[in-house]
């Protein structure tokens with residue numbers, strides 16, 4: 001019997017055939033198993049004589065099968081190694097990863113810079129009522145600034161006309177109405193104006209700053225802006241110029257220019273070969289503070305607002321604002337924002 005199984009094991013050319021032999025010998029009703037079962041029916045003497053032989057047979061067959069199995073598995077591995085060669089010249093399959101949009105990235109940078117200066121982040125709705133967007137900011141109904149803002153109005157009947165906010169300044173109002181002074185907040189977010197060309201898109205991003213306390217001056221405003229712009233543009237040679245200006249919600253008001261110079265044929269922020277405007281700012285108008293229910297004789301401060309997209313364009317040397325919203329991956333890649 002052992003010789004026959006040896007032959008059958010040797011003849012098995014694959015793992016399936018080998019397993020068939022195992023079942024025929026050692027399976028539930030295999031021949032070796034049957035022999036083992038027959039031990040119970042033998043008388044003691046015969047069993048004493050037969051048992052060692054039958055056990056030896058089982059061991060021999062079990063071992064032969066295991067050895068053959070290892071050999072077949074090795075052969076299979078050799079075959080696969082020989083046939084499944086890796087083609088190292090094949091280009092790797094791309095595994096594109098998403099990345100943070102440049103505008104979001106700049107907003108995160110700004111939030112971080114202002115967090116270091118002790119500013120919290122405030123938010124307000126993008127669909128805003130006319131009162132928060134204009135009236136409370138000292139822009140009454142007949143004020144020409146309303147026309148200047150190219151406002152999108154929301155259709156329908158409401159207690160106040162509803163608009164897509166034209167700036168982040170209504171967040172100043174919501175902050176002062178809903179919290180307790182002193183305040184030190186920034187408000188980054190989307191704003192909307194009906195305007196579109198290379199430097200204007202109907203939706204763009206602003207960041208508002210508001211500081212309200214008891215003895216805040218324009219000196220604090222200037223220091224804050226200088227510190228923020230130096231950190232944002234990562235240069236120490238940032239020069240600021242404050243020009244008297246007019247906003248209904250600040251008095252006095254100042255537009256802030258930053259000095260630029262030409263480096264490697266390109267205009268960059270820093271140095272002082274010329275000026276460009278980057279910010280609107282001023283001391284919060286007492287009427288705005290009063291409209292929020294605070295006493296302007298007790299509380300005062302400054303506010304500023306600037307375009308996030310424009311800051312991003314200046315920092316990264318981009319020239320068309322609309323490209324931010326085209327979703328063109330080649331453009332993203334070119335500016336190092338993708339993959």
Ligand code: PHE
Nearest residue numbers: 167169247280281303304305
């Ligand atoms: N809200 C102004 C704008 O959109 C900017 C600004 C904010 C000016 C705060 C002064 C103070 O142009």
